[in-house]
Amino acid sequence: MIILNGMNLTLEKFLQITEGFHPVGITEGARKRVRDSRKRVEDILAKKTVVYGVNTGFGKLSDHRIMSDDLETLQENLLKSHACGTGDLFDETIVRGMMLLRINALITGHSGVREVTIDTMLAMLNKNVVPVVYEKGSLGASGDLVPLAHMALPLIGLGEAFFGGKRMAGKEAMMKAGIKPLDGLQAKEGLALINGTQGMTSVAAHALINAEKAFEASYASSALTFEALKGITDVFDERVHLIRNQVGQIEVARTMRLLLIDSGNTTHQGEDHTQDAYALRCVPQVHGPTLETLRYVRERVEREMNAATDNPVVLDDGKAVSAGNFHGQAVALVMDYLSIAMSELANITERRIERLVNPALNRGLPAFLVEKKGLNSGFMIIQYVAASLVSENKGLAHPASVDSIPSSGNQEDHVSMGTISARRALTIVEHATTVVGLELMSASQALDFRGSGSLSKASQAVYNTVRKHIPFIHEDTVMQPYIETMHRLVKTGTIAKEIEPWLSKTRH
Numbered sequence: 001m002i003i004l005n006g007m008n009l010t011l012e013k014f015l016q017i018t019e020g021f022h023p024v025g026i027t028e029g030a031r032k033r034v035r036d037s038r039k040r041v042e043d044i045l046a047k048k049t050v051v052y053g054v055n056t057g058f059g060k061l062s063d064h065r066i067m068s069d070d071l072e073t074l075q076e077n078l079l080k081s082h083a084c085g086t087g088d089l090f091d092e093t094i095v096r097g098m099m100l101l102r103i104n105a106l107i108t109g110h111s112g113v114r115e116v117t118i119d120t121m122l123a124m125l126n127k128n129v130v131p132v133v134y135e136k137g138s139l140g141a142s143g144d145l146v147p148l149a150h151m152a153l154p155l156i157g158l159g160e161a162f163f164g165g166k167r168m169a170g171k172e173a174m175m176k177a178g179i180k181p182l183d184g185l186q187a188k189e190g191l192a193l194i195n196g197t198q199g200m201t202s203v204a205a206h207a208l209i210n211a212e213k214a215f216e217a218s219y220a221s222s223a224l225t226f227e228a229l230k231g232i233t234d235v236f237d238e239r240v241h242l243i244r245n246q247v248g249q250i251e252v253a254r255t256m257r258l259l260l261i262d263s264g265n266t267t268h269q270g271e272d273h274t275q276d277a278y279a280l281r282c283v284p285q286v287h288g289p290t291l292e293t294l295r296y297v298r299e300r301v302e303r304e305m306n307a308a309t310d311n312p313v314v315l316d317d318g319k320a321v322s323a324g325n326f327h328g329q330a331v332a333l334v335m336d337y338l339s340i341a342m343s344e345l346a347n348i349t350e351r352r353i354e355r356l357v358n359p360a361l362n363r364g365l366p367a368f369l370v371e372k373k374g375l376n377s378g379f380m381i382i383q384y385v386a387a388s389l390v391s392e393n394k395g396l397a398h399p400a401s402v403d404s405i406p407s408s409g410n411q412e413d414h415v416s417m418g419t420i421s422a423r424r425a426l427t428i429v430e431h432a433t434t435v436v437g438l439e440l441m442s443a444s445q446a447l448d449f450r451g452s453g454s455l456s457k458a459s460q461a462v463y464n465t466v467r468k469h470i471p472f473i474h475e476d477t478v479m480q481p482y483i484e485t486m487h488r489l490v491k492t493g494t495i496a497k498e499i500e501p502w503l504s505k506t507r508h
Contacts (some may be wrong), residue, residue, distance in 0.1 A: 002061065005030050006045065006108040006507055007306045008234065009100075011298065014205050014305065018096045018260045023126050033109025034118055035299075040318045041112035041188050045071075052322035053191040054112075058408075075190030081160065082149035082194060085134025090147065090203075092130045092162060097202030098151050099125050101305055101493075102193065108416050110194040110308040110315070110384050120155055127177040132160035132167060133199075139407055140328035140418030141310060143158055144199030145418070152193040157181035196309035197328045203422035204301050204335050207429050211342050212294055214433040216496035216503060217489075218345060219255055220462040222283050222434050223499075224443035226256075226266040227459050228450050231280045233257070234269045241284055249288030255506045256283060259499060264454025265447075277361075279351035286348045288503050293341035300334045328418030334399035337430045343393040346432040350386040356442045358385050369445045369473075376476045379442050385483070386438045389431040396424045436484030439495035440466055446471050461498040465489070 001014050005027040016022045028030030029251035044051055045068070050056075057065050066074050087312045090098075103121050106113050123129075131154050137146035153159025161173035185193075226233070233256075241253040260266055269275065312322040357379045370378025400420040407415060410478065444466040447455070454465055469485050489495050496503070 001025050003027055003102050004107060006033070007105055009104050009175070009302075009305045010307075011205060011209055011302060015098065015209055017100050017114070017125075018093045018206070019203075019357060021128065024100065024103070024122060026103070030107035030109070031115060031118075034113065034115050037109045037112045037186040037314050038126060039269040040314050041320070043318060044189055046234070046290060047212055048076060049320075051320045053195075053327070054188045054320065058191070071187040072156065072184050075185035075187065079149050079152050079156070079158070079185075079194065082145045082168050083153055084405060085137045085146050087134055087136035090133045094202050094206055095130050095133045095151060096128075097127060097147065098133065098198045099131075099207060101198035101201055102148065102151070102404050104305065105198065105242055105307065106192065108178050108308040110321075111310045112188045112312045112314045114189065116191075117155070117182060118187075120179065123175070123179045124154070124174075124414070126180060128163065129173050129177045129179065130162040131170065132162065133193065135423060136421040138199055139412075140200055140332055140416035140420070141324075141326060141414070142311060142412060143194065143326035143328065143417055145194050148194035148196065149200075152190070155182050156185060156254060162338070168325070169305065181403050181443050195311045195326050197304060197307075197326065197331055197418065200328050200331045200335070200419040200422040201301065201304045203419065203426055204297075204331050204338075205305065206353070207299055207335070207338065207422060207426040208294070208301055210426070210491060211338060211429045211432060212298075213493045213496055214342070214429060214436050215290060215294060215345065216491055216493075216499070217433075218287065218434050218436050219259060219503065220495050220499050221349065221439035221443060222280075222287070222352070222460070223256065223259040223456070223459050224462060225356060225439060226260060226280060227263055227455055228362075228365070228443045228446035229266060229276070230267050230278065232269045233260055233263075233266045234278050235276070235281050236260075236284065238267055244285075245286055246285075246292075248290070248292035249284045251506050252288040252291060253284040254381060257404065257460040258502045258505060260456050263457075263459065265450060266278075267396040269397040272363075274330050277351075277355065279355060280349050283349070287342060290341040290345045292339055292469055297334045297338050301420055304331055319369045328416035329401065332416040332418035332421045335425040336397075336401050337416065338422070339393075339397045339399075339425045342425070342432045343390070343397040346386075346390050346428075346435040347349050348391055349432075349435045350383070350390045353386050353412060353435075353442050355438050356439075356446050362446070365449050369442065369449065370476075371474060378476070382442055382479065383485075383506040386435045387436055393431050394429045396428050400424060433485065433490045434487045434489070437490045438483065441470055441482060441486050444470065444472060458499050458502050462495060465494065465498050
């Protein structure tokens with residue numbers, strides 16, 4: 001069981017829970033913080049202190065005082081009115097991530113919810129009752145109101161949920177799982193469930209995890225292409241990169257040197273040709289900044305995963321402050337940054353695919369990597385697909401965070417669009433994953449023509465894995481299943497695992 005305390009959630013634990021279904025618990029210290037925080041809310045109610053969202057309306061309606069008898073209705077109405085999602089449904093792993101992150105935020109002890117509310121959410125997560133949550137409708141401030149409202153509805157027996165692989169009414173799903181829905185929500189609880197960044201952060205975490213795997217696989221795909229195109233390895237000389245003084249560039253060059261040790265296919269400048277094109281020569285200079293981006297984004301995402309994003313926040317001295325911790329700008333900016341970095345990784349990867357298939361550029365390999373050209377198109381359309389995905393990424397990579405539309409009668413006059421940023425990043429990473437897979441597939445085909453008997457140990461391990469799943473293409477066949485297979489091998493980390501011994505030598 002993975003035990004949370006509100007401050008110790010990592011991306012690795014996050015993935016173990018959302019995709020690996022590891023059970024989750026919380027520390028006794030976290031439980032005490034939850035109880036203490038709830039007591040502070042009850043003290044506020046007893047003193048009849050006016051506090052936003054506890055005994056007032058929401059947004060532009062914050063000046064409307066709510067009578068004590070209506071406080072529970074206020075919280076339930078909040079969930080109902082904000083459940084306005086549209087578009088496709090979020091994947092169940094992303095919704096599980098939202099639930100996990102919301103629990104982790106609530107147990108920091110600044111939200112004022114009851115312990116039973118936390119326990120009910122834990123039961124849903126551990127028994128895999130997954131609320132139906134729509135992708136679209138969040139502005140990213142005041143947090144992810146719309147998706148989190150849908151996430152919270154089954155807690156009180158409303159909305160819809162998936163259980164046992166079937167979509168059903170939320171109350172039915174809870175009953176089938178043996179979980180008693182809450183009788184209702186008490187003061188502040190509805191607001192505490194939806195006022196945060198857990199929708200965008202769950203998407204961001206999954207996007208980042210997938211991006212890291214695609215990036216590591218791009219080492220392998222680049223190395224195979226270097227071997228297939230007789231790449232000049234002098235470009236990885238450490239002295240070249242030390243004088244540039246860019247950490248990611250230095251590390252990528254070092255990794256490429258290790259991956260290509262003892263290759264009989266690569267060359268030195270002047271042996272076969274004088275200079276390679278940028279797509280090969282500038283791997284450290286282009287991949288390196290992406291590596292640094294991934295590390296920067298990881299730090300920011302993990303901070304957000306362990307943050308109190310409520311409004312108002314209940315402080316340890318009992319004061320409730322209505323501020324802006326729900327604002328998603330921190331996530332929005334890094335997701336736009338990730339989108340740009342992964343778009344460029346896919347961009348240079350597609351250029352290497354083009355060099356592999358183009359007879360004017362591939363150093364004597366058959367046109368489009370097929371024996372009987374003309375009769376067969378070979379890998380011609382593989383490059384088309386890569387080009388299509390790369391081009392689509394360029395549009396998706398336009399920053400969503402630079403946009404803002406005022407809402408709630410102009411009370412909420414600057415929003416982050418962070419959920420849009422995260423969803424776009426997730427799509428871009430999926431595209432980049434496919435493009436890296438296409439390079440692996442193309443380079444393996446090229447090496448069968450070039451001769452795969454003199455590969456470096458690292459390249460041989462990767463080539464063998466590709467060939468376990470993808471045969472040499474003698475004549476035209478339906479390629480789509482192979483494309484999906486390569487996507488899976490990259491996304492699951494299978495390719496990265498093959499070069500782990502070399503990667504571990506260069507990680508900081």
